[in-house]
Amino acid sequence: MKNWDAIVVGAGIVGLSLAIELNKQGLRVLVVEKGEPGREASWAAGGMLVDYPAETPPGLRELATASTGMYPEFVRGLEDESGLKIDLRSVGTIVLAGVETGQSPATPRAYALPRPLAELEPALRIDRSPDSSTDGSTAFYVKERCVDPRHLTAAAIAAARHRGADFSSGDQVLAVEVADGKASGVRTSKTRFAAGMVVNCAGAWAGQIGPHPFPTRPVKGQMLCVAQPEKELVRHVVRAPNVYLIPRSDGRMLIGATAEEAGFDKQTVPETITKLRQAALDLVPKLADARILEAWAGLRPGTPDGLPILGATPTPGYFVATGHFRDGIMLAPVTAKLMGQIMAGQRPEIDVSKLSVDRFVNYVARD
Numbered sequence: 473m474k475n476w477d478a479i480v481v482g483a484g485i486v487g488l489s490l491a492i493e494l495n496k497q498g499l500r501v502l503v504v505e506k507g508e509p510g511r512e513a514s515w516a517a518g519g520m521l522v523d524y525p526a527e528t529p530p531g532l533r534e535l536a537t538a539s540t541g542m543y544p545e546f547v548r549g550l551e552d553e554s555g556l557k558i559d560l561r562s563v564g565t566i567v568l569a570g571v572e573t574g575q576s577p578a579t580p581r582a583y584a585l586p587r588p589l590a591e592l593e594p595a596l597r598i599d600r601s602p603d604s605s606t607d608g609s610t611a612f613y614v615k616e617r618c619v620d621p622r623h624l625t626a627a628a629i630a631a632a633r634h635r636g637a638d639f640s641s642g643d644q645v646l647a648v649e650v651a652d653g654k655a656s657g658v659r660t661s662k663t664r665f666a667a668g669m670v671v672n673c674a675g676a677w678a679g680q681i682g683p684h685p686f687p688t689r690p691v692k693g694q695m696l697c698v699a700q701p702e703k704e705l706v707r708h709v710v711r712a713p714n715v716y717l718i719p720r721s722d723g724r725m726l727i728g729a730t731a732e733e734a735g736f737d738k739q740t741v742p743e744t745i746t747k748l749r750q751a752a753l754d755l756v757p758k759l760a761d762a763r764i765l766e767a768w769a770g771l772r773p774g775t776p777d778g779l780p781i782l783g784a785t786p787t788p789g790y791f792v793a794t795g796h797f798r799d800g801i802m803l804a805p806v807t808a809k810l811m812g813q814i815m816a817g818q819r820p821e822i823d824v825s826k827l828s829v830d831r832f833v834n835y836v837a838r839d
């Protein structure tokens with residue numbers, strides 16, 4: 473049986489970024505993917521690299537700041553190694569009132585609009601009624617980036633291959649194998665692969681792989697994509713209480729997204745897509761002329777406390793990096809870096825012990 477140094481289970485952005493990181497350390501890496509690489513949550517995401525304290529759980533802020541800071545170099549590295557272009561935009565985000573939780577340490581002054589809303593986004597409908605979310609006085613500007621996650625994952629797959637990582641696609645990992653009390657490889661639906669280290673990056677499905685019942689669950693998100701009727705009709709990402717708009721450089725615009733407890737169902741529901749589209753039209757009436765290009769649903773990897781699960785597991789040689797919920801695209805660079813350090817037996821440069829699976833010691837898997 474061929475042998476690798478490390479097996480990464482799951483070829484989403486988390487597994488792919490980590491595979492590249494491990495490869496940089498000189499390890500021989502195998503990525504095992506149950507379907508097609510990069511076609512689950514990482515394909516379905518909007519790609520906002522949220523960098524607004526009011527919207528980031530306190531337990532994630534240090535990681536979020538580190539990861540968003542790493543992004544330009546992360547993208548440049550993937551572009552260089554893959555030869556593919558990644559749409560990374562730095563225009564910034566307009567947050568309309570109602571999104572903040574009120575617990576933000578950030579003063580509104582730090583997030584003041586650089587110019588009046590009507591100048592920043594002329595197509596945005598400014599509603600002066602008292603409880604409106606677009607009256608312009610309750611809008612904030614956040615200097616954050618957004619990325620096209622499909623470009624990103626395609627480049628990460630190509631970069632990992634270019635570096636010599638092996639892939640086994642259409643091959644579901646059923647369990648991590650243990651010999652002499654340590655991880656020794658994985659058993660799949662087709663075969664067995666041997667490695668001294670295994671890392672579970674299986675997203676919403678991570679809890680289905682033995683021997684540890686990680687408490688992940690799918691949180692369904694439906695979205696749609698339209699062709700903007702005018703070039704740069706909207707330039708910023710716009711986040712309103714009930715919808716967000718993500719313009720892409722090629723003229724497309726994503727409109728999202730729901731957050732539903734619907735098991736592993738990835739069907740889109742026409743009424744839900746219509747509602748999202750209507751919420752976008754309420755914000756930008758000119759989108760009435762926008763052609764719908766696509767609608768889809770993806771499964772965010774949720775956990776009971778909404779935070780990722782990172783680090784070692786009770787089985788030596790077996791690691792986990794999952795549960796990134798709404799922020800896995802944003803958190804991929806820092807996750808890869810810290811998990812690379814942990815798997816190399818080093819102390820990670822950011823303490824992630826609070827994100828260890830140990831916090832779920834009393835968790836009992838449900839049928």
Ligand SMILES: Cc1cc2nc3c(=O)[nH]c(=O)nc-3n(C[C@H](O)[C@H](O)[C@H](O)COP(=O)(O)OP(=O)(O)OC[C@H]3O[C@@H](n4cnc5c(N)ncnc54)[C@H](O)[C@@H]3O)c2cc1C
Binds near residue numbers: 795
């Ligand atoms: C609608 C929507 C919008 C989002 N918007 C954003 C956003 O704006 N910004 C942001 O940062 N994040 C966003 N997210 C969240 C982001 O998509 C996820 O947090 C991130 O993609 C998780 O990456 P992952 O690699 O862990 O999971 P995935 O991309 O789901 O990858 C896991 C992989 O593991 C594979 N797998 C599962 N089980 C097995 C098995 N047993 N054997 C082998 N392979 C297996 C799967 O097939 C899959 O390819 C959004 C998500 C959705 C659904």
